[in-house]
Amino acid sequence: MNVNNLFKAPKYASSSIGNKRKLPANPSPDELKKWRQEAEQQNGQERTEPPAKRSRNVTMEEIPDEDSAMDTSDFAPGGDADYFEEEDEDGRFFGGGLTSEQKEILNIFDRAGGEGIQAEEGEELTPAAVKRLLLKLERAVNKNTDQRSKYPGDPTKFIDSEADLDSAIKSLLPLAQAPTVSYPELVRSGSLALLIGLFTHENVDIVLDVVELIHELTDEDAGAEYEEAETKETEEVMKLLIDSLVENNIFELLVDNLNRLNEAEEADRQGAFHILGIFENILSVNPDLAPQVVEKTKVLTWLLNRVQSKTHDENRGYAAELLSILLQSNTPNRLAYAKGDGVEIALKVLSQYRRRDPVDADESEFMENLFDSLCSALAEASIKKLFLEAEGPDLMILMAKEKRECKSRAIKALDYAMSGPDGGPVCTAFVEALGLKMLFSAFMGKVKKGKSSALPPAEDIGHILGVISSLLSNLESDSTDRIRLLAKFVENNYEKSDKLLDIRDNAVTRLKQTDAAIEREKRELDGEDEDEDDILNDQAAIYLRRLDGGFFTLQTVDYILAWIVMEDDGIRTHVLQMLSRKNQSIQDVVSTLKIFYENIDDVPPTEAGEDNAPSQKDIIANLIISLDPSAGQ
Structure with missing residues (x-):
């Protein structure tokens, strides 16, 4: 409501307020005379003109009463149907924000949804309920088989039984919520073999229905929501289920059906995804089945x-991803x-990423899995030869030169290909x-000509050091x-040697921080009853932890330093000088190599190279003696 509209006062004349004149602080005689004349003229005009009638009476306008214009029949905000119905214990009203019509629509949907849930869930999954579901499946299978055999050329005769079979299979999906109850009965009754x-x-x-069901039953999260306290028992029944599936x-059968599917169709594409998921689920429970998967099927070809x-x-x-899983630590599969x-195919597919980056995270993961598969395979001597024959080193060098996502993966592949005695030709x-040139550019982390970053990323520097180490081990x-x-x-005045010392x-x-953390944990456990196999007292476990905490990089750097110091007097003088500035000596390098030597595995003669x-x-033993002759005595 505007108050000015109710109480209107007359406006003042602009001459009486806005144009009021003032005398200067020290007026001159001429200014006083001029001002007096103007004042007399103004007074004469006021006497000859009648004075304007002034009125300061306040006037009021009638404004319509807002309350009278309000429709009390629709007082609820937004027409809320529940505004006057829902009341709390203190007498305050609350509404749902819905009109009567909207509320009725939601009630209809709620009633429909509730009935559906009841129809699907029905009852709790007890052993008796599981048996009833399995009996329903058996009857549906038998009926469908019987009608298909009687009327093979007339689908109208068995279409109803097929629909019943589809329903019976889908009704078994809730079994994944209670593995400990349902899986033993599923195997014992023979229903799994029937499926x-x-x-x-x-x-x-029908096949896709079964695939979806098996995918759900073998999922690693099966029963996790409902059987949190029965983890061990769940693992046992899962193993029972998978053993029965393999038998x-x-x-x-999964691979045979992969070839039946047409992935241009959405249902078939989803079915293929579930089949791949079944392979992954089974291998995650029992990785030892990987050789059997490749040996007995043509899944690798697919x-x-x-x-x-x-x-x-x-x-x-x-x-x-599944290809990468199958090749992990598995020589027959490689x-x-x-x-x-596989090597030719991997190089062909990966070559496209030399010119472009993956378009999204999913394709990035695809590229990385292909590199991982190739790296796993390159652990085998015969595959290193195939990699060399396929000009794999040349492609990896070209990819590593590009400032693209594939760069670090290409260096990783080179590290795997060049490692070991069989990596000499590579x-x-x-x-x-x-x-x-590419290798040491990445090693220095150069971003502009003449400039370098502090350190390359940790994963990259590990593989770069691995390549340098392999070169020193294998080049004649x-x-x-x-x-x-x-x-x-x-x-460049030993800049790469200095970089090596910076990495060291x-x-x-990092290693000091790791050792300090290990010591703290040991002190916290002092005085407590400990098993002899406690992880902190297990020297192998501690060594692995130290490897992750910086010792792996340290031992690789010191291995490289030992080589270059032994072979070049100029490098030796420079490195010793730089170490002495940090109160270190070549004995620190020797100490690292001794720990490296003690923990490295002996290589069987058949793997020592042709x-x-x-x-x-x-090699490490000889390096120790060359740096510290007293160590060989």
Whole structure:
């Protein structure tokens, strides 16, 4: 309400307020005379003109009463149907914010939804309820089989039984919520074998129903929401289920159905995703089944074909992930991968990322899984040869030169390919392909000409050091390639040797923090009853923890330092001088190498290389003696 509209006062004349004149502080005689004349003229005008009638009476306007205009019949805010119905104990009213019509619509949906939940859940999953569900499945399978055999050419005769079978299979999905109750009965009753038999059903939709069910039953989170206190028992029944699946040839049937599916159809594409998920679920419970999967099926062929798809989708990414899982720590599978042209296929697919980055996180994961598969395979000597023949080192060098997402993965692949005695030919090919320039550019972390960053990322520096270490181990002494490598540590006033020492200092700092944490935990456990196998007292476990806490980088750096100090007097003088400035000496390097030597595994003679090259343990022993002759006495 505007008050000015109710109480209106007349406005003052502008001349009486806004134009009021003032005399100066010290007026001159002329100014006083002029002012007096103007005042007399103004007084004469006021006497001749009648004075204006002034009125200061306040006037009021009638404003319509707002209360009278309000419709009391619709007082509830927003027409809230519950405004006057919902009342709390203190007498205050609350509304739901809905009109009567909106409330009625929601009530209809609530009633419909509630009935659906009751129809699906029905009753609690007790052993008796599980038996009834399994009996329903058995009857549906028998009826459908009988009608299909009687009327093979007339689908109208068995379509109803097929619908009943579909319903019976889907009704078993809740079994995954109570594994400890349902899985033993599922196996004991023979219903699991009955389900697996449906993988050969003529109707692909029935097969997809079974695939979805098996995927849910084998999921690692099965029963997690309802059986939190029964983790151990859940693991046991899950193992029971998977053992029964394997006995009933689940792997072969899954792969056969992969070839039946047309991924252009949404249902089939989802079915393929579930099949890949079943493989992953089973292998996560029992990784030892990986060789059996590859040996008894053609899944590796399907996966290699699938990753070559021109368009990227979820199933292509899943295929690369499963491929990576199958090749982890598994020599037979790696050899089968090589036999199926896996190295060629991986290099072909990965080459596209030399010119472009993955478009999204899903494709980035796909690329990384392909690199992981290749790196796992490169642990085998025969696959290193295939990698070399396929010009893998050249491609990896080109990819590592690009400032793209693939750079660090390419260096990682080179690290795996060049490691070990069998990596010698790859090391030679690496130097001949001008890989040293790329390698030391990444080592220095150069971002602009003449400038370098503090340190490369931790994962990258680990693989870069691994490549340098392999070059020093595998390149022949006095060869041109080795001289070129050593020259890198001399050029530009030993800047790369200094960088190596900077990385060493960083690793030492991290290791001190790790050792301090281990000591604190040991002190906290002092006085408590401890088992002899306690992880903190287990020297192997402590060593692994120290490796993660900086010792792995430290031992690799000191291994490289030992080589270059031994082979070049100029580098030796410079390194010793830099170490002395930090109150360190070559004995610190020797101490690291001794721990490295004590914890490295002995390599069997068959793995020492074709030319009986010395193992890394032998090399470390010789380096220790060369740096500290007294150590050999």
